[in-house]
Amino acid sequence: MATLHDTETFEGESFPSPLAINHAIAADLIAVLVAVTAGEPRVLTIQDRRALPSGPFELEHRSLQSGLRAWVERQTKHPLGYVEQLYTFADKDRAGTGQRVVSISYLGLTREQPLAPEQEARWLGWYTFFPWEDHRDGPPAMIEAALVPRLEAWAAGALDPGVRQARTQRAAITFGLDGRPWNEELVLQRYELLYEARLIPEALRGAAPEGEGFTVPGRAMILDHRRILATGIARLRAKIKYHPVVFELMPETFTLLQLQRCVEALAGRLVHKQNFRRLIEAQELVEETGETAQDTGGRPAKLFRFRREVLAERAIVGTKLPISRA
Amino acid sequence: MATLHDTETFEGESFPSPLAINHAIAADLIAVLVAVTAGEPRVLTIQDRRALPSGPFELEHRSLQSGLRAWVERQTKHPLGYVEQLYTFADKDRAGTGQRVVSISYLGLTREQPLAPEQEARWLGWYTFFPWEDHRDGPPAMIEAALVPRLEAWAAGALDPGVRQARTQRAAITFGLDGRPWNEELVLQRYELLYEARLIPEALRGAAPEGEGFTVPGRAMILDHRRILATGIARLRAKIKYHPVVFELMPETFTLLQLQRCVEALAGRLVHKQNFRRLIEAQELVEETGETAQDTGGRPAKLFRFRREVLAERAIVGTKLPISRA
DNA sequence: CATGCTTATACTCCTAGTGAGCATTTCTGG
DNA sequence: CCAGAAATGCTCACTAGGAGTATAAGCATG
Incomplete structure (x- = not known):
């Protein structure tokens, strides 16, 4: 059937019926x-x-x-x-x-x-795919050593001074340079910045012959799979902050430190232990099993289990607007 | 070509190559x-x-x-x-x-x-499509009058007492019953609840002849378009809280009250005026144009314009985990 | 068996953000 | 001039959350 996206008019027929099959793909x-x-x-x-x-x-x-x-x-x-x-x-x-x-x-x-x-x-x-994303032991040295100089070169390579400034600013924001805070959720933005700067092997395919150009550490993938992975990591890092999905990654019972290590692994950064426990317990996300883990290397830790009921009990909240509760 | 989703083994070939075309749709x-x-x-x-x-x-x-x-x-x-x-x-x-x-x-x-x-x-x-979503003048009367009784009947209609309890709880959470807070972001959950309860005309199509069954006020749409609209509203209500997208809906210059009314229209609820202004100004999202709007019916209001620079200056933050900044 | 290491757990302190209300200013329409 | 409607400025109280201190309870080891 005819598709209408070439039509410059906008009359009754211009929007095809939603039932119409437009393209087989x-x-x-x-x-x-x-x-x-x-x-x-x-x-x-x-x-x-x-x-x-x-x-x-x-x-x-x-x-x-x-x-x-x-x-x-x-x-x-x-x-x-x-x-x-x-x-x-x-x-x-x-x-x-x-x-x-x-x-x-x-x-x-x-x-x-x-x-x-x-x-x-x-x-x-x-x-392995994103070595610059793991900040659990502080910012990885490879950021200063390998990424920053090349991003600077890329920024400097722009002819227009406005573009130069914009590139520098983007790099600084996404990678937390110049004393800016590291934002672990910007996984995709960082990948896309490196891609645009042609520091990612995937970006060079087709254009330059393989092997040419400076690229950055981190294992490559076929097609745009690394971008998709970046999307997934970013989504998960955002999600764990307001929805109790971490528990899907944990064994049936676990200690609070294990739970914390899991969150830290995903977020790629450390959290304050006492505050983490306060938060988890205040939300009543877990309940004690009564048992303890002895193999912690220190004082035995209580074992907990996820209270699955919370999924039904609560809806996800999280408000940033000054919304009246009256 | 052969698809592999019937294969019960998981060997080398079981994952088709990403380049393979699996289904034309x-x-x-x-x-x-x-x-x-x-x-x-x-x-x-x-x-x-x-x-x-x-x-x-x-x-x-x-x-x-x-x-x-x-x-x-x-x-x-x-x-x-x-x-x-x-x-x-x-x-x-x-x-x-x-x-x-x-x-x-x-x-x-x-x-x-x-x-x-x-x-x-x-x-x-x-x-018009979701009359229960507009809480700017308090909860719409139709919730108590039309929705709650039918949702209660639906919940009571379950044979299993556990299911009855779960249905009641879901209705209470999504619609903010029994003194629970109204959460304006649950647009999709509310629509899906009503759909499951068969109170939405779209849910009756095909099954019962049209016109049968009690349905709830609110204009219907074809296919699942109303669900898609609900998805969009929910996304937008969430988005305006942490990303300055409201400005895409505003004219070039506007007063702070106009901006507030726009946010309230989207969120379907009122915000505290002074706090709203404090928030907007603290984030430096806008700048004065120097002009004032005279047609406000009261003291003239300063006109503002969105500072587009913030889109480059900032990355979106918003953290709920106890993340160390050191 | 004392010592030191490791981890768990309990509190305290401080501050930024934010919900809520009061008060004052500046306009318009009678 | 006065009432009404906004705009605008300010205070107050509460809470979430970041950070630090202190204590408890296990293990390994000399």
């Missing part, structure tokens, strides 16, 4: 599957650790979400505790082939299970 | 276009106010986002100040035809412009 699902093991955030990868698992668009399921869940659980035997749609990518030439592919990406939280050795899938720490 | 874009006119939040509709504008999946553009922007601006002559992807819907039988359609929905902010009279598109206040 190809679609698939891409999953960012996250677990936290031994205090490290990890993602499931395939293809020699260079790709995120992607799968068919299943037609049988009630919803995309349930389709994704069933597919992952069948393929990996990892039950998914939490699933959330991330973003739909359909940029031109994503695949580099001229082929238009729509990829609907999802974030899934799980607990790492042993993978059969013949399987191609591997769990890998996500800081 | 139909895709379109759906836009929630919002403006605030005369203190009322409005959305652009077509098809006798029963549908959101939807359009073709454009292949020429660099990205989905730019494709949507170009399409809307060409069709409606409304420049879009802000565009954000909402959600991708592909649930089975969304269209009711068995046809699988993927709809990528977007939220766009603009300023209402006159529409040519022959155009099918119409701006309509969004509370």
